[in-house]
Amino acid sequence: MAYTDPGTGALIWQGLVAGFVGLLFYARRFTTWFKKKRGPKD
Amino acid sequence: MAEESSKLPPSLAASFRDPAGTVFAWNGRIFRIVNPSGVPDLNSFLASSLGKQCVEQGRVVRTEVLSDGDTQSLLASPDVRRLFDGASGQMVLEHERIPFPSFPYEWIPEMLHAAAGLTLELAQRLLPDGIGLKDATPYNILFRGPEPVFIDVLSFERRNAGDPTWLPYAQFVRTFLLPLLANKHFGLGLDQMLTTRRDGLEPEEVYRWTGPAQRLAPPFLSLVSMPTWLGGRHKQDDVKIYQKTVLDNPEKARFILESVLKGLGRNLARLAPKAGGSSTWSDYMVSNNNYTADHFAAKQRFVAEAFAEFPPKRALDVGCNTGHFSAIAARAGASVVSIDYDPVVLGEVWNKARAEKLNILPLAVNLTRPTPSTGWRNREWPSFLDRARGGFDSVLMLAVIHHMLVTERIPLPDILSLAAELTTDLLAIEFISPEDSMFKRLTRGREELHKDLTRELFEELCRQRFDIVRFQHLEGTARWLYLMRRRP
Secondary structure: OOOOOOOHHHHHHHHHHHHHHHHHHHHHHHHHHHHHHHOOOO | OHHHHHOOOOEOHHHHHOOOEEEEEEOOEEEEEEOOOOHHHHHHHHHOHHHHHHHHOOOEOOEEEOOHHHHHHHHOOHHHHHHHHHOOOOEEEEEOOOOOOOOHHHOOHHHHHHHHHHHHHHHHHOHHHOEEEOOOOHHHEEEEOOEEEEOOHHHEEEOOOOOOOOOOHHHHHHHHHHHHHHHHHHOOOHHHHHOOOOOOOOHHHHHHHOOHHHHHOOOHHHHHHHHHHHHHHOOOOOOHHHOOOOOOOHHHHHHHHHHHHHHHHHHHHHOOOOOOOOOOOOOHHHHOOOOOHHHHHHHHHHHHHHHHHOOOOEEEEEOOOOOHHHHHHHHOOOEEEEEEOOHHHHHHHHHHHHHOOOOEEEEEOOOOOOOOOEOHHHOOEOOHHHHHOOOEEEEEEOOOHHHHHHHOOOOHHHHHHHHHHHEEEEEEEEEEOOOOHHHHHHHOOOHHHHOOOOHHHHHHHHHOOEEEEEEEEOOOOOEEEEEEEEOO
């Protein structure tokens, strides 16, 4: 088995999770914008 | 050189890895020298209102910056001056002294879980003030009674607002989550995992212990399997992953970081130790047929009266079981260290101490095979006995010496000699004669070994180091309680 630098896998995994959560950030932003836009008009 | 370094104040060896400072004990007080590289981050933490709140609430160790005058008085000692200059010091802090330092391999899983909770709590709580936590190891935590306290104030740093990563993520997983997981799912003791592994467990190592279905189930998938699969596929010469990512949008960076920390919190919640486990000794207090309720009440009265007459400040309860007598000492005002080798009974002690706010620190230590000195040159973390010798004015050894004599074959004079090293004053000890049913059960036909053990011999050996204040026979048993004071 090749030498694996300790923590490398966890670091990559954190990066992948961060990427996914970054998408959620925009999804949340879009939802907030959409709700505001569809909100009741005076 | 060796002579010269021996003149220095005892710098706490475990702090030598810290590039920003060094901790030392001096005249019973705890100081930390901070060098210029650590001062800006430290000042930010000390100025932060949330940081102050954490200190006031006891979650972070109480810390005072020494005034110029106090620093100069301290540096008037040539030994301290040499340490200060050697560490390129710029500032000196004084920390509260935590009564008894303990290490993760002496904790029970509940304590490691609480320490992990505190680490995550601080990483999350300080974010609004722009402060982050740059490392996440159980060695940053000590216990004040049953409560965890974060002690390494140089672990706080000013965060780059665009940084979405938590640098100590992998360290947190290795040193907190994987040991908790291995304890919960594979029954490994923290002492087995952490005594010689400062950096905890690697996901690859835990992966080998898991079955195919387990690898896909939470929390194994995110803590063990994914890091193992991704680490194995990663090209070794690719260093891009180690480069810091900074986002243009700080709001997004914080959202990501908070989500990552929350995810770790969810995994931590899944790894909470099971409550109410059972072990050989967990129902000893109720199933022990050597005591009736009257015997037990008499024993309780004996200990309570001893502490009323000689109020304890620092007590050690050896073989504490569920901590009944530790609680009596704590209620009498003592700061108590309760040791037993059974983590299940210690879990009860810990829960009781937290619920009743008793100053009891439960530790998984077997006095016949106490924790050794560990780490670099065996000097980073001192042995249990190095920390305990002369550290208690009261020692309880109730219903325990027969286990030491018979099971561990420790000679009686040696047991009493160690008791005299541990206590500076009081010893409450229970003599159990070879006629006792538990003693007989332990000897298992090897009665010959203890045929000379009599109460008269016990008293004679005790008198070599102690004055016997009083003793009491527990009527109808082969057990006697003794209260003694160590001779100066």
